[in-house]
Amino acid sequence: MYKKIKPAQLFDGYQLFEEKVLVLTERGTIVDIVDPADAGEDVEVLEGILSPGFINSHCHLELSHMKGIIEEHTGLLRFVNQIVSKRYADPEAIPAAIERAEAEMIRNGIVAVGDICNTTDTLFQKEKGHLYYHNFVEVIGFEPAQAQQHFDTYKVVYDAYCERFHPRQVSLTPHAPYSVSTPLLKLLATFPGNQLLSIHNQETEDENEWFLNSTGGFKALYERLQLKEVPVAPEGKSSIQTYSPYLPEGQQLLFIHNVFTTAADIRYALDRFPDACWCLCPNANYYITNRLPDIPMFQKEGVPLVLGTDSLASNYSLSIWEEILRIQKHYPQIPLEQMLSWATINGARALQIGERYGSFEKGKKPGVIQILNDTINRLY
């Protein structure tokens, strides 16, 4: 026996339709999309939009206990500084907050997550199998001479995830262009398990300032850290154009944030990484720096966009729908249909799980959600 649902609008992962009926099995496997005239009896009529489950392409579940701890609009450098100094403040609060945050994502219609891990703190919750996770074990290491040491430290975390997850769900990934030394980036680039990478890219103006002019907040940070050598030597090019040549050509990767990315940067990256996806985390950008990326420019360049919540340290909730609402506020000209495709099929492809998630296509089991008056109801 099949279930048949006729919503006011049906979004199949690509397009919004009116007057369509979704046919699926009782366990949520998609059978077909048909016209009401061909649907037969027992069609359930629903208000709102029916959509495949959302993909949260960028999150840090392990920072969930930091909700509300860091004030808004501090700028990235002060923000990162506070993450480092305050993240271990209350270790007992960490597991409970992780459990609550995952439950929040489930309520908000999220079915799969690209999650950044510096530790194994989230393993206990992920093992329960409530959501699909791609675990990006994220490497940070400033001092070039200690690259191998930094690599080995995070490789231990990587191995722990690989014990519980299929290796294709685990990557050893660089944090950001300014926090991973060049020899460490080279070690990551040649690591055989990395069929998918992510990197925080051009989140702050200081990043390009360092790479272009050897000045700005990162120069001051490196001096404060009393490094023997700077992590990455500036070459008079933007950050993305400086580090990209160190990563393998054709690498599948997610560029995260992209607030200060230019059209020239996009074209440069597209040439080297034709399959790269560009992840927008607008609420986190608003929280940290009160500035959003030039999203219409990304659309003009025709590159795939995806959406992420970042962590609760820099967001009010873990909700992809709230990210869409934030974009709508700043760029009301962007059609909802496009943003929904970023939240579904594009996210699924970015996390390499398009064969199951992201769209209503025969045989897939992508989760089914109803969007009604800015609330999300999970149906499957």
Ligand SMILES: [Zn+2]
């Ligand atoms: Zn992040």
